[in-house]
Amino acid sequence: MTVGSYAWPDESNRMQLVYDYEAINWFLEHVSGTPVVAEAPLPYYREFGLKVASYAGLPTLLGAHQNEQRHDWQVGQRSGNADTFYRTTDLDETRELIAKLHISYVYVGQLERTIYPEEGLAKFEEMRAFGHLALAYQNPGVKIYEVLRD
Numbered sequence: 001m002t003v004g005s006y007a008w009p010d011e012s013n014r015m016q017l018v019y020d021y022e023a024i025n026w027f028l029e030h031v032s033g034t035p036v037v038a039e040a041p042l043p044y045y046r047e048f049g050l051k052v053a054s055y056a057g058l059p060t061l062l063g064a065h066q067n068e069q070r071h072d073w074q075v076g077q078r079s080g081n082a083d084t085f086y087r088t089t090d091l092d093e094t095r096e097l098i099a100k101l102h103i104s105y106v107y108v109g110q111l112e113r114t115i116y117p118e119e120g121l122a123k124f125e126e127m128r129a130f131g132h133l134a135l136a137y138q139n140p141g142v143k144i145y146e147v148l149r150d
Helices: 017-030 051-056 072-087 091-101 110-115 118-129
Strands: 005-007 014-016 036-038 103-108 133-139 142-147
Touching: 014 017, 014 110, 017 051, 017 133, 017 142, 036 051, 036 072, 072 091, 072 118, 091 103, 091 118, 103 110, 103 118, 110 118, 118 133, 118 142
Parallel strands: 036 103
Antiparallel strands: 005 014, 103 142, 133 142
């Protein structure tokens, strides 16, 4: 991951893995226990989703293969909530999802910026300004926000 890259969804969008590598190492060095990390709930094989869950061993919103191995009524709502979490611009809805899904960290990397609208991701900086999130880590390709509990 220190020198690799991949293109997704097409050759015009190249993901530099070093940024994810550095962020995952930050998790391994600074986070203990098993806090839930929100990251794009995308498949692992082509999109290379679920990197934090896979490499740091932390729980995320929806595990790999859940949509393949379980009925929609078992995972569909959670999958929808995970997608809504990144897409919505409503801060109240976002805070409700943080509580409902027990989110402790929010991961915004190249993959999240590729698939989610900018206005959906911009809310995390707005929540930071209001004191709901703290910027725990950043590098040129990744921001990790920590949820601040009341």
